[in-house]
Amino acid sequence: MDPCRACYFTLFNIVLLTLTRGQDCPADGRTWVLFGHNCYHFVHGEENIAKSYSLQDAKDMCRGYDLLTIKSAEENENIVKHSPFVWKGKINIWLGIYYDSDDDVFKWHDDDSMLSYNNWEDGGSDDTDLSLMDTCVALHTSTGKWENISCTDEPENGVVCQTVGFYICGTDGSPLLLVLVIISVVLILAVSAVVWFLHQRKNPGSSILNLIEYHPSFRSPSADQTCLTEAEEVEEIP
Incomplete structure (x- = not known):
């Protein structure tokens, strides 16, 4: 699992457990x-x-x-x-x-x-x-x-x-719960920052945006593209 993704996953679980009333x-x-x-x-x-x-x-x-x-x-x-x-x-x-x-x-x-x-x-x-x-x-x-x-x-x-x-689940407004949530968030964000810093040192030319892969959604070819493809196939037939 990606280090940053693992940190955020841990953050989510800690906050969820802390907010359990x-x-x-x-x-x-x-x-x-x-x-x-x-x-x-x-x-x-x-x-x-x-x-x-x-x-x-x-x-x-x-x-x-x-x-x-x-x-x-x-x-x-x-x-x-x-x-x-x-x-x-x-x-x-x-x-x-x-x-x-x-x-x-x-x-x-x-x-x-x-x-x-x-x-x-x-x-x-x-x-x-x-x-x-x-x-x-x-x-x-x-x-x-x-x-x-x-x-x-x-x-x-x-x-x-x-x-x-x-x-x-839910919060009962307890100050102790609020403090625990804040401490949990700060700690996980600090760990995430350290992981990101070490990643930057190891890969100087990369950025945090490079961790995100873009996958274009599937689109069917337009009518003009379909006609052009069919014409090329016809021309290739001897």
């Missing part, structure tokens, strides 16, 4: 809360009805999304802190975890990955008398700890749906 959540009529890169919908339930559901109900409510997936201590803390704004009192929340009998480990439903973070109660994931195939996990909002529970015999748990936020 952030992440947003689905506009599907639900109330979504953005924590970091993910969006969370806390299922409120109906008035005068316990805001707790079976695992199958939870999956149905989050159809098209994932059940709550927690992969860091910060994420765990955010869920615990926000829960009182949704539910009165403390509640347990279904986690999107399942037991994979083939690998003999717990995994997340969203991407089938193993647990890189956990916050089990004392005793850990092995502290259960349940069949592993009937073992699910709930988050206690009172302690932030995780507990093994039955997937079928303990249906009363709260529901939080989760999805990855999507990026939207």
Whole structure:
């Protein structure tokens, strides 16, 4: 790729990334809360009805999304802190975890990955008398700890749906973004100037205009040119 063209391409990408305003959540009529890169919908339930559901109900409510997936201590803390704004009192929340009998480990439903973070109660994931195939996990909002529970015999748990936020572009008027854009533009223009200077030293007789090739557009021959060509062909026939 031409050096100057590469510089301008880099400039475009840096400015585009700098102007990326952030992440947003689905506009599907639900109330979504953005924590970091993910969006969370806390299922409120109906008035005068316990805001707790079976695992199958939870999956149905989050159809098209994932059940709550927690992969860091910060994420765990955010869920615990926000829960009182949704539910009165403390509640347990279904986690999107399942037991994979083939690998003999717990995994997340969203991407089938193993647990890189956990916050089990004392005793850990092995502290259960349940069949592993009937073992699910709930988050206690009172302690932030995780507990093994039955997937079928303990249906009363709260529901939080989760999805990855999507990026939207544009500027939010932040002075920091403006400064980053200006610095990016200045740096790339400086690099472009150096590349152009080195190119001039190596090719003293060239100019920046020589980097641009002219390709005339295709034009069909005029009627006079066509007739002249046909006449020459006729004269050449013996």
